[in-house]
Amino acid sequence: MASDSIKSVLVEDRVFAPPADFAARMGEVHVPDMAAYRAMHERSIRDPEGFWGEVARGFRWFAPWTRVVEWNLPDAKWFVGGTANACFNAVDRQVEEGHGDDVASGWEGEPVGPGGPEVRRGTYRELRDEVARCAEALESLGVRKGDVVTIYMGMVPELAVAVLACARIGAPHSVIFGGFAAQAIVDRVQDADSKVIVTCDGAWRRGGVVPLKANVDAACERLPGVRSVLVLRRTGTEGAMKNGRDRWWHELVPAQPATRACEPVDSEHPLFLLYTSGSTGKPKGILHTTGGYMVYVAATARWTFNLQPGTGQVYFCTADLGWITGHSYIVYGILPNRVPTVMYEGAPNFPAEDRFWAIVERHKATHFYTAPTAIRSFMRWGDAHPAKHDLSSLRVLGTVGEPINPEAWIWYHERIGGGRCPIVDTIWQTETGGHVITPLPGATPTVPGSCTLPMFGVDAAVVDEHGTEQPANAGGLLVIRRPWPGMLRGVHGDRQRFVDTYWSRVKGMYLAGDGARRDSRGYFWIMGRIDDVLNVSGHRLGTAEVESSLVGSKLVVEAAVVGMPHEIKGTGVAAFCVLHPDHAKDAGDAMRRRLMEHVAKDIGAIARPDVIRFTNALPKTRSGKIMRRLLRDVAAGKETTQDTTTLEDFGVLAKLRESDE
Numbered sequence: 001m002a003s004d005s006i007k008s009v010l011v012e013d014r015v016f017a018p019p020a021d022f023a024a025r026m027g028e029v030h031v032p033d034m035a036a037y038r039a040m041h042e043r044s045i046r047d048p049e050g051f052w053g054e055v056a057r058g059f060r061w062f063a064p065w066t067r068v069v070e071w072n073l074p075d076a077k078w079f080v081g082g083t084a085n086a087c088f089n090a091v092d093r094q095v096e097e098g099h100g101d102d103v104a105s106g107w108e109g110e111p112v113g114p115g116g117p118e119v120r121r122g123t124y125r126e127l128r129d130e131v132a133r134c135a136e137a138l139e140s141l142g143v144r145k146g147d148v149v150t151i152y153m154g155m156v157p158e159l160a161v162a163v164l165a166c167a168r169i170g171a172p173h174s175v176i177f178g179g180f181a182a183q184a185i186v187d188r189v190q191d192a193d194s195k196v197i198v199t200c201d202g203a204w205r206r207g208g209v210v211p212l213k214a215n216v217d218a219a220c221e222r223l224p225g226v227r228s229v230l231v232l233r234r235t236g237t238e239g240a241m242k243n244g245r246d247r248w249w250h251e252l253v254p255a256q257p258a259t260r261a262c263e264p265v266d267s268e269h270p271l272f273l274l275y276t277s278g279s280t281g282k283p284k285g286i287l288h289t290t291g292g293y294m295v296y297v298a299a300t301a302r303w304t305f306n307l308q309p310g311t312g313q314v315y316f317c318t319a320d321l322g323w324i325t326g327h328s329y330i331v332y333g334i335l336p337n338r339v340p341t342v343m344y345e346g347a348p349n350f351p352a353e354d355r356f357w358a359i360v361e362r363h364k365a366t367h368f369y370t371a372p373t374a375i376r377s378f379m380r381w382g383d384a385h386p387a388k389h390d391l392s393s394l395r396v397l398g399t400v401g402e403p404i405n406p407e408a409w410i411w412y413h414e415r416i417g418g419g420r421c422p423i424v425d426t427i428w429q430t431e432t433g434g435h436v437i438t439p440l441p442g443a444t445p446t447v448p449g450s451c452t453l454p455m456f457g458v459d460a461a462v463v464d465e466h467g468t469e470q471p472a473n474a475g476g477l478l479v480i481r482r483p484w485p486g487m488l489r490g491v492h493g494d495r496q497r498f499v500d501t502y503w504s505r506v507k508g509m510y511l512a513g514d515g516a517r518r519d520s521r522g523y524f525w526i527m528g529r530i531d532d533v534l535n536v537s538g539h540r541l542g543t544a545e546v547e548s549s550l551v552g553s554k555l556v557v558e559a560a561v562v563g564m565p566h567e568i569k570g571t572g573v574a575a576f577c578v579l580h581p582d583h584a585k586d587a588g589d590a591m592r593r594r595l596m597e598h599v600a601k602d603i604g605a606i607a608r609p610d611v612i613r614f615t616n617a618l619p620k621t622r623s624g625k626i627m628r629r630l631l632r633d634v635a636a637g638k639e640t641t642q643d644t645t646t647l648e649d650f651g652v653l654a655k656l657r658e659s660d661e
């Protein structure tokens with residue numbers, strides 16, 4: 001850790017000040033310089049009630065709150081006693097305030113016909129009507145306030161509509177990424193006790209069809225509690241509709257009146273569950289509630305991206321709505337700011353590697369927000385692809401998901417931003433709801449690879465296990481020392497896991513699960529997860545999930561999964577497997593492929609191991625714990641320098657190295 005940090009300090013002394021003409025190109029800048037940032041941040045920590053009270057007054061409430069925050073560690077309540085609706089603030093409010101004809105959203109389908117791709121644009125009024133119809137349709141299927149609705153769709157406009165329709169009636173949504181497979185649906189639907197699923201017949205992906213409805217059908221065989229499945233036709237994929245359970249969107253939704261108003265809900269009413277991987281067991285349902293989340297994501301979007309309605313801005317985020325980035329910074333954070341949000345259905349390299357740049361050009365995007373793994377792919381695909389397109393509309397670039405390597409940062413800055421666009425490297429998590437450490441584009445001088453300074457209201461620090469702040473450049477644990485409005489409110493159905501994971505290791509502080517350091521100017525550098533969670537292409541994957549899938553194949557009796565360096569993904573998945581005695585003779589490439597496919601089918605392509613090694617035994621401590629740090633070294637091809645004195649069988653390690661075919 002220490003030598004890595006020193007290296008990055010030495011290499012990275014390039015500082016990029018916000019461009020001098022940024023203000024001229026953006027109109028007004030919300031946070032125009034570092035003095036303004038420091039004054040606002042200082043106040044937000046000294047007087048959170050005053051600070052957030054003022055911010056929240058910019059939103060519409062059905063009934064006012066009586067207290068801004070109530071903090072009974074680890075439980076926080078925000079805007080206590082207030083009632084509001086997140087869909088109202090995102091959509092209806094704009095119509096009521098005279099902006100019904102403004103463009104709310106843009107969308108591009110993946111297939112490209114002779115006349116170009118299918119492009120849709122919708123106004124706030126159109127969006128409101130469609131959301132109201134969908135809300136009514138969900139109610140006709142028996143959904144009531146408080147019922148969890150599972151949404152498993154491709155990146156189509158109706159996905160955002162379904163999400164907002166749930167918010168409209170106070171039914172928490174649980175969106176499952178369309179790249180996940182049947183087992184992931186089963187786990188999440190069961191955990192949330194969800195009775196209604198919204199899906200598509202299929203989703204377009206790299207020219208092929210992902211059979212979403214077939215996956216739902218397979219999952220439903222193990223989900224007797226599912227009562228209704230609402231199916232949007234997108235790909236025209238044939239499949240049986242189950243009588244009494246399945247309904248077509250195009251038959252049910254358009255037939256509804258567009259009259260359903262937004263349900264006023266308590267500020268702490270659940271808005272959604274979003275499942276994310278942890279270091280042990282099944283994914284956990286992170287709970288976000290209405291008032292605090294709604295305020296936090298819209299306010300942070302405004303500051304981080306300097307959003308300004310009515311100035312021709314167009315915002316394009318490449319994330320999928322199945323992840324928190326899509327929830328917070330495609331839908332809930334962007335729509336209330338009245339800047340059109342652009343969604344794209346498919347793969348970045350379909351039909352060719354310039355697809356994102358074609359979208360930026362076609363929609364005249366001013367903002368582009370993506371992940372470092374994507375940037376590394378763009379670099380590999382070559383400069384010619386962005387160079388073919390007019391990217392001069394761009395003003396602000398963002399990255400999220402994992403630390404960005406300085407080389408990718410510089411490439412992004414030069415080739416995509418033309419050297420004139422500030423880059424906001426935003427670190428946050430499913431649990432934090434919104435950005436917690438990030439540059440502000442008109443104020444913060446950036447250093448490639450650093451996410452710089454905390455967001456307003458976020459008291460971030462790097463501490464040791466006792467909560468003592470670490471000196472400059474000493475690594476430690478990333479924590480947040482007081483509540484912020486967007487923070488998770490719990491892990492669905494598992495109070496103990498909430499307490500243990502986030503609030504126990506460092507007393508009285510929220511533990512993010514990341515290692516970090518601050519440099520001498522106070523900038524944060526994220527050094528990666530401290531638990532058994534991998535960050536694969538900017539997505540979280542629990543090693544335990546992949547291991548249990550491998551063992552679940554019945555071909556493997558024991559498996560250990562660790563991360564390994566991967567040029568594009570950042571971290572790749574390496575699996576060490578002990579085959580079942582009946583299959584031990586089959587150790588080889590065919591078995592590797594079989595296991596890789598098994599995991600991809602079980603969990604989703606994201607979890608497919610990059611490397612599988614067969615071994616007769618896994619290295620364990622005397623107490624029987626798998627020695628993952630040794631396996632990480634083996635996977636990385638490093639000579640291990642780790643202390644091996646507790647190894648039960650030294651020979652195991654030597655054998656693993658030899659088996660490096």
Ligand code: PRX
Binds near residue numbers: 513528
């Ligand atoms: O390790 C950090 C990494 O992603 C984790 C959160 O993953 P998830 O909940 O899936 O949310 C991803 C999108 C918000 C963090 O604990 N991470 C996210 N953004 C960054 C990052 N690491 C370094 N720099 C970032 N900008």
